[in-house]
Amino acid sequence: xxxxxxxxxxxxxxxxxxxxxxxxxxxxxxxxxxxxxxxxxxxxxxxxxxxxxxxxxxxxxxxxxxxxxxxxxxxxxxxxxxxxxxxxxxxxxxxxxxxxxxxxxxxxxxxxxxxxxxxxxxxxxxxxxxxxxxxxxxxxxxxxxxxxxxxxxxxxxxxxxxxxxxxxxxxxxxxxxxxxxxxxxxxxxxxxxxxxxxxxxxxxxxxxxxxxxxxxxxxxxxxxxxxxxxxxxxxxxxxxxxxxxxxxxxxxxxxxxxxxxxxxxxxxxxxxxxxxxxxxxxxxxxxxxxxxxxxxxxxxxxxxxxxxxxxxxxxxxxxxxxxxxxxxxxxxxxxxxxxxxxxxxxxxxxxxxxxxxxxxxxxxxxxxxxxxxxxxxxxxxxxxxxxxxxxxxxxxxxxxxxxxxxxxxxxxxxxxxxxxxxxxxxxxxxxxxxxxxxxxxxxxxxxxxxxxxxxxxxxxxxxxxxxxxxxxxxxxxxxxxxxxxxxxxxxxxxxxxxxxxxxxxxxxxxxxxxxxxxxxxxxxxxxxxxxxxxxxxxxxxxxxxxxxxxxxxxxxxxxxxxxxxxxxxxxxxxx
Numbered sequence: 001x002x003x004x005x006x007x008x009x010x011x012x013x014x015x016x017x018x019x020x021x022x023x024x025x026x027x028x029x030x031x032x033x034x035x036x037x038x039x040x041x042x043x044x045x046x047x048x049x050x051x052x053x054x055x056x057x058x059x060x061x062x063x064x065x066x067x068x069x070x071x072x073x074x075x076x077x078x079x080x081x082x083x084x085x086x087x088x089x090x091x092x093x094x095x096x097x098x099x100x101x102x103x104x105x106x107x108x109x110x111x112x113x114x115x116x117x118x119x120x121x122x123x124x125x126x127x128x129x130x131x132x133x134x135x136x137x138x139x140x141x142x143x144x145x146x147x148x149x150x151x152x153x154x155x156x157x158x159x160x161x162x163x164x165x166x167x168x169x170x171x172x173x174x175x176x177x178x179x180x181x182x183x184x185x186x187x188x189x190x191x192x193x194x195x196x197x198x199x200x201x202x203x204x205x206x207x208x209x210x211x212x213x214x215x216x217x218x219x220x221x222x223x224x225x226x227x228x229x230x231x232x233x234x235x236x237x238x239x240x241x242x243x244x245x246x247x248x249x250x251x252x253x254x255x256x257x258x259x260x261x262x263x264x265x266x267x268x269x270x271x272x273x274x275x276x277x278x279x280x281x282x283x284x285x286x287x288x289x290x291x292x293x294x295x296x297x298x299x300x301x302x303x304x305x306x307x308x309x310x311x312x313x314x315x316x317x318x319x320x321x322x323x324x325x326x327x328x329x330x331x332x333x334x335x336x337x338x339x340x341x342x343x344x345x346x347x348x349x350x351x352x353x354x355x356x357x358x359x360x361x362x363x364x365x366x367x368x369x370x371x372x373x374x375x376x377x378x379x380x381x382x383x384x385x386x387x388x389x390x391x392x393x394x395x396x397x398x399x400x401x402x403x404x405x406x407x408x409x410x411x412x413x414x415x416x417x418x419x420x421x422x423x424x425x426x427x428x429x430x431x432x433x434x435x436x437x438x439x440x441x442x443x444x445x446x447x448x449x450x451x452x453x454x455x456x457x458x459x460x461x462x463x464x465x466x467x468x469x470x471x472x473x474x475x476x477x478x479x480x481x482x483x484x485x486x487x488x489x490x491x492x493x494x495x496x497x498x499x500x501x502x503x504x505x506x507x508x509x510x511x512x513x514x515x516x517x518x519x520x521x522x523x524x525x526x527x528x529x530x531x532x533x534x535x536x537x538x539x540x541x542x543x544x545x546x547x548x549x550x551x552x553x554x555x556x557x558x559x560x561x562x563x564x565x566x567x568x569x570x571x572x573x574x575x
Contacts, residue, residue, distance in 0.1 A: 009124070009305055014085045018133060021077035025137035026144070028070040032283055033148045035063040040276030047271065074133075082128040086121050092312060093117050099316040101385040115193030116311065120186070120304035127301025135298065145284055149256070152273050156259050185229045186303035192222050233300070253281040318387045318405055326407040332361035332492055333396030333411060335382065335523065340391035342377060342546075351377040352388070352546040359493065364524040366534035368564065369543035375527045377546070379495060382525070384408050413491040415518070417498050417529075419482035421473070426455055426481070427462040433485040441488065448517035449484035450510045451477060476511060483514045494522045498529040531571045540564060 010018070042056050093116070149156050199215055260277045263269040269277075335358070342352040352374050359365050367375045380386040381393065384405035393400045400408050413433075421429050430442050437445075442462060446452035454477065458464045466473055473481070486494060496515065528534045535554045542549045542557070542564050549563045557564035 009085070009089055009308065014081050014088070014128065017077045017081035017084065018128070021074055021081060021133035022136050022140075024070050024074045024077060025133060026140055028067055028074060029137070029141060029144055029283060031063050031066050031070060033144070033280055035060060035067070036276040036279040038063070039279065040270075040272035040274075042272070043275055044270045044272035078128070078130065078133050081133075082125040082130075085128045086125040089124060089308065090117055090121055093308065096312050096314075099319070100314060101317055102380075112190045112194040113311070115190040116304060116307050119189060119193065120307065123300045123304050124308070127298055127305075131298040131301065141284060141286075145280055148280060149277055152277060153260070153263055153269055155263060155268070156256060156277060183303045183306070185233050185300060186307060188222075188226050188229045190307070192219075192226050195219060195222055252284055253278075256281040256284075318384050320404045321402060324402065324404050326404050327398060329407075329410060330396040330492070332523075334361060334394075335359040335493060335525075336394045337378075337381070338392045338394075340378075340381060340388045340393065342381060342386060342388045350546055352381065354391075355543070355546055355548055356391075357541060357548070359523050359525055361492070361523055362521060363539065364519070364526060364537045366526040366528050366537035366540045367543060368528045368531060368534060368540060368567065369549075372545075373543040374546040375543060376497075378543070379414075379497065379525075379527060382495070383412060383414065411491050412493045412495060413486035413489045413518075414495045415479075415482050415486050415497065415515075419478050421466050421478060421481065423466070425463050425465055429466060429481060430462075430485055430488060433488040437488055442484075445484040445487040446480075448487050449480045449514040451480035451484060451514075479511055480514055483511070483518050487518055492522060493525070494519055495525045495527070497527045498533065531568055542567075 038056050038060055093113075097113070150158070195218070199219065257278050260269060260274045264271065264274045337355060337357045340352050340355045341350055343350040355374065355378065357365070357378070367378065369375055377386065381388055384400060387401070395403075395408055395411060422432070427439075427442060430445065431437050434441070439462070443452055446455055455462055455464070496519075526534060526537060534540050537554070539551060540554060540557055541551045542562075544563065550557060550560065552560070558568065559565075
């Protein structure tokens with residue numbers, strides 16, 4: 001730990017600039033002390049009738065120039081350290097979010113994570129850019145001053161040395177009080193950020209149920225709590241500044257000045273030496289004053305660092321085996337699951353309980369079952385965002401837990417029930433599936449997905465900006481763009497999470513035609529919410545509580561009169 005910051009948040013480049021900043025800060029102090037020594041010697045020489053000023057002037061000018069250069073390097077080192085830390089830690093957060101995957105992230109509030117990665121990083125940046133180096137230099141300053149003053153006069157040095165241990169003890173005591181206040185501030189700030197994001201994303205729901213004013217009152221109350229925590233933090237910081245400025249900085253300077261004057265009166269010190277010591281005592285106040293002013297930055301930075309370290313310490317649902325090498329891509333692999341068991345944390349029972357399933361090359365298998373039967377969990381297991389606790393999954397000749405997860409996903413194209421589009425152009429959203437796709441490839445995929453004509457009719461065509469999450473497009477258009485992306489990916493296995501369940505009948509016919517182009521010659525796993533979509537599947541698998549109840553063709557299952565036949569009867573009765 002470094003001043004309460006976990007070492008994993010101090011990257012190599014940051015460590016170098018922090019070391020430079022600390023070294024430069026100490027060199028700047030030494031330059032100041034040398035300058036004061038020259039000034040004191042010059043005063044004594046003038047009193048003795050010796051014109052030392054002409055000889056000392058070049059050295060004084062050199063020291064002043066050195067202080068200017070060191071000050072510039074000091075600020076540069078701090079800003080470089082803070083900028084590199086902010087950039088690197090954000091990259092770490094994003095990379096770890098990728099490792100955790102949606103299965104873990106879906107259980108978190110998006111707003112809190114965004115707050116940590118954005119607002120939290122601003123405080124981390126302030127910690128390194130303002131507080132860290134000043135704190136270290138501030139702790140080193142009294143020791144160097146004691147040495148400098150002790151060389152000039154041991155009595156004055158001893159008087160200063162008595163007060164030196166009080167400084168870290170006081171800062172440590174204040175740090176404990178700050179830690180509680182800063183952690184409360186970080187928690188309230190993160191919760192408010194998450195609440196605001198929830199309100200923006202759920203604005204349509206709030207308006208529909210006339211909850212806008214009620215939600216606004218909640219936001220106001222949360223903002224008031226946030227204000228109170230901020231004021232508590234600032235109050236503790238102001239007390240800190242008051243005690244540091246008057247109790248330590250000013251008090252130490254006053255004591256040192258009085259002792260130095262008494263030593264002058266006793267003839268133990270020269271007037272020049274007294275001036276040098278008084279000027280040097282001012283150096284004791286500078287770093288402590290700055291530490292006091294920005295102590296809150298260090299406290300809040302540590303609080304957010306604690307949250308970041310906790311997030312980075314979370315274990316992903318799936319990890320690649322050490323040294324795993326991706327084998328050559330398979331053109332027509334068989335996907336096989338054997339005796340799969342999976343249980344969510346804190347769940348009463350397993351979500352998947354001894355399930356076995358096989359998807360042969362070119363085969364279409366439909367998964368049906370009530371909500372909570374395990375269809376989505378099974379899909380996440382196939383996509384390697386979840387890891388089964390028992391059983392095996394193989395893709396072609398390879399066990400999926402023995403190869404990189406990315407290799408497995410290269411073989412699978414997913415058309416989800418609710419596709420996600422990023423804020424950007426239509427072309428950029430299509431190239432999510434294939435970054436180097438040419439314009440001709442985009443057009444061909446969109447023609448097959450029955451959406452090219454609609455895109456071409458737009459004023460800027462494929463350069464048209466789609467709103468955040470694709471809200472400027474209709475549901476059918478978003479679905480067809482998702483199909484076009486899957487076509488560009490050209491994977492041998494396609495998972496369809498009922499892409500026609502939320503659209504009108506006319507659009508459904510267009511999308512079914514597009515799906516025909518997508519699934520031709522592919523292995524298809526169809527997750528069905530409407531039983532009318534599964535009748536022509538090669539095989540229908542009925543799930544219940546993570547178990548396979550029955551499997552067969554539509555005709556076979558109807559003839560058996562089992563669970564599937566009952567579901568069809570209920571669906572037809574409801575129609």
